[in-house]
Amino acid sequence: MLAVTGVSKVFPGVKALSDVDFTARAGEVHALVGENGAGKSTLIKVLTGVYLPDAGEVVHDGTPVRFTTPLQAQQAGISTIYQEVNLVPLMSVARNLLLGREPRGRLGLIDFRRMHREADEALRGLGIRVDVRRPLRELGVGAQQMVALARAVAIDARVVIMDEPTSSLEPREVRTLFDVIRMLRERGIAVVYVSHRMDELYEICDSVTVLRDGRVVHTGRLADLDRLRLVSLMLGREIGEVRSEGLTKFTGSHHASAEPMLHAEGLTVRHQLRDVSLSIRPGEVVGLGGLLGSGRSETARAVAGALPTDSGRVSVGGAPVRTGSTPAAIRAGISLLPEDRKAEGIVPGLSVRENIALAALPSLSRFGLVDDARIDRIVDTFVKRLRIKSSGPHQKVGELSGGNQQKVLLARWLALHPKVLLLDEPTRGIDVGAKAEVQALIDELADDGLAVLLISSDTEELIEGSDRILVLKDGAVVDELTGDAVTEDALMRAIAAEPAGSHHD
């Protein structure tokens, strides 16, 4: 259906793709995997006309094509769902869904009633219920992604490329997505599926292509390749090595002791949180479980002062912290690693160095003048400790890979010597290697006596990383898993323990 042969693409200083062959066949779900920087994104952009390859050719339906714009690729029936949703946030859901294909009434004006009805039907068909009149940006990330998918399905796509479509979806939504993918496959559509999640790959994909350092290192049927072998191909390491290190980096439970470091009580935010209380002891990792919109991120943000609360108290080490003020929370020793790394975490145009020093600036300066020598020392320490890979401390953070950006953010907070670390999806969208490093770091920080709150939609990570899990639903704590009860099964049951939670399988 869609193939590339001998494709190469060079960027200043990097050979992003070299001599890559890749074929997406009709009626087949093809996994495209590799660590960040392996060339997946570049390959997708070549397939979709964002980049022109420097060498090699793209063959669509048996004829060589030369897409010079994404529009040409779209018109040829190639539809892409990117990792970061690229729709128009201020427009309504319905307009986004039917953008460019709005039903017209007389005089060529948009027939809003019909548009809303069609959009509603299209989304219901995928099992999503939202008010299609609302601006897209008011939806959660997961729901936005489903809108993007619905849009791709609605356009008569012949090839659908999905770049980490599940990274912000809940298990229930993943089920829906997979149903849609199977439907696409039956219709004879070629699906290219990019993901870091093994379970998903093995569940939905027929064949696989592994990229590493811009080259194809393996291609074939996925069923013929076991998981460990796949991981070792991606990492370029031997199987024995991988096995001995395990699949996640968590070492297990930490010895929690003493009085709670963080104590939050009765946090309530209209429409978002109901009477949420939690406490974390030094050295303890508490996980927050629950579906999308259950209030996990909101809890973290309320504790960090980033979400104003209607009522509730927060204290650190027994001392009360003013709620609704980020600076007050930070002064008290609470640090939040936000969910949306690109929009709320990094300052993309500033250097690695400035980003690391950003929050700690007041303590790294005298009379308002920055002390460059001290900043250099701190930056140097953390770049080494967290193994941040960049061309140097003056490289812009926006140019780094996701994993390194996340490490820079962690360094920014660690430079403040926090007592409480709130991690909202710390490993989302980062490659396997960096993920393992971040997970190991979380363990290490807890061992150093930090109180850690962990939010992750990767259940495996949540289970293995947490000593204790609070399960949230509709903005309230509904269950707590401790000790041996911290299992995937128990979590699923806790989440599903209500009429609406019917996704159990």
Add this chain to the structure above:
Amino acid sequence: MTELTLAQGRVDRDRLLRLLQEYGVYAGVAALLVFNFAFTDHFVSAENFRTQAVQVAPVLIVALGMALAIGTEGVDLSVGSVMALSTSLLSLYLGYGPWAAVLVPVAGGILIGLANGTLVAHLGVQPIVATLALMVAARGLALVLLPQLKDVRDPGMTALGSGDVLGVPYLVLIAVALALLVAFVVRRTTFGRQLLAIGDSRPAARLAGLPVRRVLIVVYACSGALAAVAGVLATARLTASDPTSLGTLMELSAITAVVVGGTPLSGGRVRIGGTVAGAVLIQLLTTTLVKHDLPPSWTQMAQAVVIVGAVYAARERGKR
């Protein structure tokens, strides 16, 4: 081999655009200087240089504040009106001594800036709207305080406006000193770093615990203060207070100087050296056209071309 040459072409183009954005303004100044040395009569004289520098000083001072506002992804349209308010206050308070005549206008400028900053930081009004409101209000206030042109006859003011040290006019010295001060603030202080972070990513800055509101308010207060200083200096040079016309379209000249100097409108970056050169470039462009007997309207069109060029270079570079 083709892949290499193609990639090479891409790199060259990127580099060219980057050079254009980073250093284009200096090249432009140099080119205009060379042109004038060669083809303009009476260009090479101490007197002419002094005139040029004195004329550019107020624009430059206003542009410094504008650069800070633009660095936070904002803009300050009220600067021209602040100059007018400043000149009105100056002539009203001239009777209370030279210090009052300088400090009261500057205080007035700071107050307007605080109002701008409060609207932007606390009420979330878009900078272009907030400062537009204060642009109208400050001009109105200036005219209420001093309804028509009034001569400023004061030996101190005259000295400030036309005196010099070793041939360098006070106006120029003050402008250079302020440029150095602002450059220092941007590069070396916590405030400067915070300003850039806020301009680059407001949500990230907020979550990192930066005092976003305070920084924004201080930025607009600085812009107001600098515009007021420019108003005082312009008054001293003209030896007259004219709140009707002083500072009109100054906001546009200042924005031009900042943008042409390579500071992106998208915030997160402030280039003071570029801003100085940008102000000089526009001054030289005007002079060149005037001295070669082209009508003033040409100057505006030439300015437009330069602005479009600067914005194009910035945009093309950002695309990649």
